[in-house]
Amino acid sequence: MGLEIELCVVGLGPTGRALAHRAMRAGLYVTAIDSRPERLWTPTYACWVDELPQWLPSSVISARVEAMTAWAGTEHRIERPYCVLSNQGLRDALPLDDATVLAGRATRVDAHEVELADGRIVRAAVVVDARGLHRVEQRRAVSAHGIFVSAETAAPMLAEGEGLLLDWRRDNGAGPDEPPSFLYAVPVGDGTVIFEETSLGLRGGMPQHELRKRLRNRLAAHGVQVTGAEPSEAPHYPLDQPPPKKGAGAVIPFGSRGGMMHPTTSYSVADSLALVDTAVSAVCDERDPVAELWPWQARLVYWMRMRGLWGLGRLTTDQSIAMFESFLQASPRGQRALLSAHDDYAALAAVLFDTVARVRPFRWRYDLVGWTNRNRWAGYAFERQAHRRSGRPRGGPAELLDVSTVPGRNP
Numbered sequence: 420m421g422l423e424i425e426l427c428v429v430g431l432g433p434t435g436r437a438l439a440h441r442a443m444r445a446g447l448y449v450t451a452i453d454s455r456p457e458r459l460w461t462p463t464y465a466c467w468v469d470e471l472p473q474w475l476p477s478s479v480i481s482a483r484v485e486a487m488t489a490w491a492g493t494e495h496r497i498e499r500p501y502c503v504l505s506n507q508g509l510r511d512a513l514p515l516d517d518a519t520v521l522a523g524r525a526t527r528v529d530a531h532e533v534e535l536a537d538g539r540i541v542r543a544a545v546v547v548d549a550r551g552l553h554r555v556e557q558r559r560a561v562s563a564h565g566i567f568v569s570a571e572t573a574a575p576m577l578a579e580g581e582g583l584l585l586d587w588r589r590d591n592g593a594g595p596d597e598p599p600s601f602l603y604a605v606p607v608g609d610g611t612v613i614f615e616e617t618s619l620g621l622r623g624g625m626p627q628h629e630l631r632k633r634l635r636n637r638l639a640a641h642g643v644q645v646t647g648a649e650p651s652e653a654p655h656y657p658l659d660q661p662p663p664k665k666g667a668g669a670v671i672p673f674g675s676r677g678g679m680m681h682p683t684t685s686y687s688v689a690d691s692l693a694l695v696d697t698a699v700s701a702v703c704d705e706r707d708p709v710a711e712l713w714p715w716q717a718r719l720v721y722w723m724r725m726r727g728l729w730g731l732g733r734l735t736t737d738q739s740i741a742m743f744e745s746f747l748q749a750s751p752r753g754q755r756a757l758l759s760a761h762d763d764y765a766a767l768a769a770v771l772f773d774t775v776a777r778v779r780p781f782r783w784r785y786d787l788v789g790w791t792n793r794n795r796w797a798g799y800a801f802e803r804q805a806h807r808r809s810g811r812p813r814g815g816p817a818e819l820l821d822v823s824t825v826p827g828r829n830p
Contacts, residue, residue, distance in 0.1 A: 424448045426702055427533055427543035429525045431456050433464065433509055434674030434691035435549030440513040441474075442699045449518040450541055452533060456520050460506045463565070463613055463652065465605060466689030468500040470759055475692070479512050481505035481608030484582035491587050491744035497754065501582055503607050504688070525550070530669050545702050547671045551656075552680070555624055558657035559728055561685040562624035563603070564631045565615030566649040573612035575642035577604050587740045591616065592636035598625060598796045599736040600633055613652075614638060619685065620732030621796055624655050629801050658682045658728055662713045662721055671708050673698060678713070678721060682728040684758055694761070716762035723767050727757070730787045733795040738783050745777040746770070 428439040431453035439451040468483065482503040489495045523535035528548050533541045570579060577583065586602035593600065600618045607613055616634035618625035638645055662678030663671070671677070673691065680687040694712055701708040734742060746757065753770035756763045775787050785791040 424450050424519075424541070424543045426450070426545050426547065427452065427541050428547045428549055429453075429528055429533055430548065430550035430674075430676075431520075432549065432551060432674065433460060433513075433688050434679075434695070435547070436510070436513045436515070437692050437695045438547060438549060438673055438698060439515055439518055441695045442702065443515060443518045445699050445703055447699070447702065449515075450521065450543065451515060451518055452521045452523060452525055452535065452541065454522065454524045456522050459510060461652070462654065463607060464504040464506065464509070464688050465502060466504070466686060467759055468502050470689035470693060471502075472693050472696070474696075475509075476512055478508040479504055481508065482606045484580065484605060487582045487584040489585040489743070489747055490583070491585070491740050491747055493744065495747040497584060497747075499751070499755075501584070501605070503605055505608065528670055545671065545708075547673050547698070547708075548676055549673045550676060552660055552675050553657070555655060555657050557623045559620050559622060559659045559682075559732055560624035560655060560657050561617065561619050562621070562627075562630060563615045563617040563654045564627050564634055564651065565603075565613050565654070566634065566645065566651045567607070567611045567613050568643070568645060568649055570606065570610055570612055572645070573604070573614070573643060576614075576638065577606075577612055579606075582606070585743060586637075587736070587743060589736065589740075590637050590640040591633035593633055593736060595736060597736075598799055599734065599739045600625060600630060601739075602634070602637055614643070615652075615654075619683070620658070620728050620730075621799075622732065626801050627653050627655075628803075654685075656680075656685075658685060659725065662718055663709050665707055665710045665713070669709075671698070673708075673712075677709075681759075682721070682724040683731060686759070690759070690761060714762065716764050719764045720756075720760070720762055720767055723764070723771060724757070726789075727771065729789060729793075733786060733789070733792055735795075738778075738786060741778050741783060742774060742787060746774045748777065749773060 425447040426442050426449045428435050428451045431451055439449050443449045480502045484501045487497045487501045489497060523537055525533050526536050527534040528546060530546060531542060533546060583602060583604040598621055600616050603615045603617050604612060616630045658680060660675060660678055660680050675687045679691045697711050698708045701711040749770045752766050756766035756770055775784050778784050
């Protein structure tokens with residue numbers, strides 16, 4: 420196109436659209452590129468209410484839970500409001516009326532130039548890549564199988580106004596020598612509830628058929644009757660995307676592509692939304708956005724969380740229960756340091772140390788820190804299931820779904 424602009428944003432998922440919107444509101448000349456810019460996002464996004472930036476209206480919240488429940492060795496209540504976002508409400512809150520929006524697939528993204536598949540070229544002073552993450556392959560991943568049921572169907576396990584952040588009770592049918600998984604469940608705001616069996620930290624993730632089987636076992640154990648025809652979703656994406664290196668004059672990765680995927684919880688949207696204005700301010704003042712987004716405190720937090728991810732990926736179910744039981748006894752600040760704070764390194768270091776120190780029996784601490792069983796589940800062969808319709812085997816990499824617009828909490 421030969422047009423010099425101030426900011427070009429590639430990828431219009433929630434974080435890319437938010438960045439383009441706030442940059443436009445700051446007076447920058449913005450061009451945004453997406454293969455399907457009018458498409459409404461489909462994943463289920465959720466976060467803690469206090470993570471949302473003040474400039475977002477309340478209409479972005481579809482459902483709210485005042486206190487989430489977590490089951491490890493015992494039941495715990497986390498007195499911190501939680502919400503599921505309205506995809507339509509969030510999109511409506513991020514208009515791009517004064518930006519140039521181009522429909523097309525970016526085939527080349529450089530520091531100051533983006534080339535589209537049809538040959539068009541956009542030149543800009545700053546280019547931000549917000550297209551989400553690459554495929555999982557053998558990276559540390561989150562995998563989940565979720566189904567949507569009516570609130571009435573969900574009632575035996577989840578009452579109105581309740582939510583399950585983590586449910587590690589041993590009722591999903593998995594044996595002690597199998598990789599662990601837990602349940603996540605929240606109302607989504609349209610009269611339905613999502614139940615999602617979730618695996619964190621395995622290399623390559625857990626196959627959908629295994630998660631589906633465990634979810635059905637768990638729901639049946641609590642009297643939740645499902646038919647198999649319920650709408651579903653299948654999140655599957657890597658958790659180990661590192662923060663970008665500092666340096667002016669380079670492409671700026673943002674959102675999950677820019678290291679904002681939380682390694683131990685799989686949340687990313689809320690953190691990205693909270694950091695949008697930091698990035699925009701840096702662009703306006705001609706500073707390096709990466710340096711502003713990733714001070715040493717935030718990089719240290721990421722480094723510590725990655726150690727937590729590696730620990731999660733090698734634990735048994737019993738060890739996972741013991742570890743989360745220990746963590747859920749932490750102070751509110753300690754819990755926030757692990758779950759959401761971007762740069763509270765001192766509190767995070769303290770809560771990680773205390774969590775390991777309280778785990779019993781003592782020998783399990785060696786697994787947590789990686790002195791023993793570092794690669795416990797490497798190469799684990801999940802039992803393959805035959806597809807009833809075609810007779811073809813299901814499971815494994817072919818069945819694992821990559822989500823190009825990575826959710827904030829999906830699982």
